[in-house]
Every structure is written in structure tokens, then in C-alpha cells.
Amino acid sequence: LEGDASAPIEIAADRLELDDQAGTAVYTGDVDMRQGSMKLTGQQVTISRTDQGDVSRIEATGNRAYIEQKPSPDAPLAKGWGRTIIYHTLERRVELINQAELHRGQDTFTGAKVDYFLDRRVVEATSNGESDGGQDQRVRMTLTPQQ
Amino acid sequence: MAMRLPRPSPRVWLALLLIVLGGVLTFIEQSNVRTPGPVPTDSAGEPDFYLEGVNLTRFDAQGRPHQRLATPRLVHTPHNDMTRAETPKARLLDNDGALWLASGQEGTLGADGNPLVLRGDAHLESPGEGWQLDTNVLHIDTVTNHAWSEGEAHITQPPQRMRGDKLDVWFDDDLMRLTGNVHGFHPPKEQAP
Numbered sequence: 001l002e003g004d005a006s007a008p009i010e011i012a013a014d015r016l017e018l019d020d021q022a023g024t025a026v027y028t029g030d031v032d033m034r035q036g037s038m039k040l041t042g043q044q045v046t047i048s049r050t051d052q053g054d055v056s057r058i059e060a061t062g063n064r065a066y067i068e069q070k071p072s073p074d075a076p077l078a079k080g081w082g083r084t085i086i087y088h089t090l091e092r093r094v095e096l097i098n099q100a101e102l103h104r105g106q107d108t109f110t111g112a113k114v115d116y117f118l119d120r121r122v123v124e125a126t127s128n129g130e131s132d133g134g135q136d137q138r139v140r141m142t143l144t145p146q147q
Numbered sequence: 148m149a150m151r152l153p154r155p156s157p158r159v160w161l162a163l164l165l166i167v168l169g170g171v172l173t174f175i176e177q178s179n180v181r182t183p184g185p186v187p188t189d190s191a192g193e194p195d196f197y198l199e200g201v202n203l204t205r206f207d208a209q210g211r212p213h214q215r216l217a218t219p220r221l222v223h224t225p226h227n228d229m230t231r232a233e234t235p236k237a238r239l240l241d242n243d244g245a246l247w248l249a250s251g252q253e254g255t256l257g258a259d260g261n262p263l264v265l266r267g268d269a270h271l272e273s274p275g276e277g278w279q280l281d282t283n284v285l286h287i288d289t290v291t292n293h294a295w296s297e298g299e300a301h302i303t304q305p306p307q308r309m310r311g312d313k314l315d316v317w318f319d320d321d322l323m324r325l326t327g328n329v330h331g332f333h334p335p336k337e338q339a340p
Contacts, residue, residue: 008334016309016329018302020276020321025309027329047333055333 001070004036004118005092009055011045023049031060037070040085058087064099071104071121079103080116092118100125111139197222201232205260205289213240214289216263218254230256237263241292241318248272249287249294263287269296271316279303280323282314292318300325307333 014029024046027033031045042062050056060067065085068077080103082096093115096102100114102123111125125139201221205214218232235254239247252267269285271294272278282300287293293316300314302323309332311325 006335008332011331011333013329013331014327016311016325016331018309018323018325020278020323025307025331025333027331047331054335 001037007036060085108142192224195225228258
């Protein structure tokens with residue numbers, strides 16, 4: 001939603017490690033993060049800040065990490081999964097990596113990596129990711145025609 | 148005929164003046180004397196010494212004054228070699244030379260001055276980085292430069308703030324850890340309250 005980017009990030013977890021030298025806050029254990037309409041869950045979530053102290057990057061890992069966000073008040077939730085999810089806050093871009101899957105309304109996208117641009121609502125999917133365990137991660141899209 | 152009192156001679160006046168002057172000086176002298184505080188004899192046992200208005204400084208191997216403790220009143224009990232300080236204020240330098248300030252309502256120093264345990268509104272802060280850590284009881288191992296809490300702790304670095312059931316700080320590694328029921332609040336910078 002419009003106000004998501006300027007909303008505070010609220011996060012709950014079992015443990016937090018603050019590394020002042022690296023400028024990171026690493027939350028581990030059933031991590032549940034909210035920012036406005038965005039929700040991100042995983043086993044570990046790392047928040048990185050710029051030198052000025054702004055949150056620049058949020059990386060979640062898990063089996064699998066999950067993200068959802070409401071693109072606009074009347075649009076259905078966009079949902080994404082991946083072994084790794086990277087939210088580039090300043091670019092408003094979400095990277096779903098390794099067993100990546102995105103559901104946007106009736107459309108679904110899967111592949112080794114799926115990029116979702118939140119504001120433009122553009123999806124880019126790629127298949128050349130090193131799949132682990134030999135799992136096929138070709139790009140597949142299911143686009144449902146508008147009724 | 149009216150009875151007249153004999154006029155006192157100058158010598159008498161002089162004697163009177165000296166007596167009054169002596170009284171004033173004695174009064175001034177008495178008001179400056181500070182009666183020492185009560186000798187503490189509580190459950191901690193009989194002290195062998197106590198000090199008032201104390202500044203303790205410890206030097207590291209390089210001769211650097213890397214730890215200081217200031218307290219209005221310090222008491223040592225010989226049977227457990229414990230030292231208790233009222234409202235202590237500690238200054239600690241980590242191995243990068245970064246300053247940490249610690250304080251509490253009461254502090255105890257174990258045998259040979261370690262660990263330092265701060266009880267009651269225990270507060271730790273790193274002025275350089277803007278970190279502030281608050282808990283009820285904070286242990287500081289002044290040899291390994293590791294601090295830990297026994298209970299709930301809060302970490303703030305405005306505008307972000309976090310809480311957990313237990314706190315650990317490793318000064319030399321600039322690492323802090325909250326464990327158990329952790330909640331974090333990270334607003335965008337401009338939204339600082």
C-alpha cells in the first residue's frame with residue numbers, strides 16, 4: 001500500500017543479534033516482520049542500514065521464507081515464497097530466490113529467481129539459478145485472462 | 148543622691164571582647180566538622196573499611212586508565228572480599244578505545260574487583276554509537292569485557308528500539324544479543340518520535 005514504505009518495521013523473534021561493526025540486526029527463530037501491509041516471515045531475518053541509519057535491505061531465509069503485501073486497497077494480496085527473500089527497501093523491489101514462487105491475483109510465477117517491483121507491480125522471472133538438490137527451477141507462468 | 152555603677156576599665160572591655168571572639172570562633176569551628184556516616188552493619192556483614200567520595204581507576208597492561216568507578220560511598224566486607232558501592236558510575240574502554248558508561252542504584256565488586264554487578268535501574272550506554280541498554284540487574288565481567296542481564300532488557304538506538312528476556316553485550320566485538328520473546332521497532336529515520 002501507499003504508506004508501506006514509510007511505515008515503521010515491527011518484528012518479533014526468538015533472538016536478536018546487533019552487530020554494530022556490520023551495521024546489521026539479525027533476528028532468528030520464528031521471525032515475523034510487519035511493515036504497513038507487508039508481512040515477512042522466515043527462520044532468520046537480517047536488517048541492514050545505510051551509514052545514515054536508514055533501513056536499506058531486509059533479507060529473510062527459511063524453508064521457505066514468505067512475503068505478502070497488498071498492492072492497493074482494492075487489489076488482492078500479492079504472496080511470494082523463496083528459500084531466500086531480499087527486500088530492497090530503497091528500490092521497493094523484492095527478490096525471491098531459490099524455489100521462488102509469486103502469486104499476484106490469479107497469476108502465478110515460479111522459477112529459480114523472481115523479481116517483483118512493488119510500485120510498478122512488474123514481475124521478472126529467471127530460471128538459471130543453481131537449484132539445490134537438482135530440483136528443476138525453470139520459469140513457469142500462469143496468467144489468467146481478465147473476465 | 149543617685150547610686151552610680153563604676154565605669155568598667157578598658158582592660159575589662161578587652162577581656163569581654165576576647166571572650167566573645169573565642170565563642171564565635173568555636174561556633175564556626177564546630178559547624179565545619181562532618182560527622183562520619185553510620186557504620187553499615189547489615190546482612191552483608193561487618194565492613195573492615197568504608198570510603199566516601201571515591202574514584203577508582205584501573206590501568207591496563209599498556210598503562211592506559213581503561214576502567215573507572217566513581218561512587219559517593221564504598222564499603223568493603225572482608226569475609227567475602229566484596230565491595231559495595233552506592234549509585235556507582237563506571238567508565239569502561241573497550242579494546243578499540245570506545246567508551247562505555249554504566250550506572251545503577253547499587254553496585255558490588257567481587258573478589259579482586261570483578262565482576263561488577265549493577266542493581267536497580269542498571270543502565271549501559273555507548274555515547275559514540277548512541278546505544279542505550281536498560282535492565283534491572285547487569286553483570287559486567289571487567290576482564291573479558293562481557294556484560295549480561297538476568298532478566299528483561301531494552302536496547303535503544305533512537306529511533307529504533309528492541310526488547311528481550313535476556314541481554315548479552317561483548318564490548319570488544321561491538322556485539323549485542325537479546326534472547327527470548329524479542330520484539331523490535333525500526334521506524335524510518337525521519338519518523339523519529
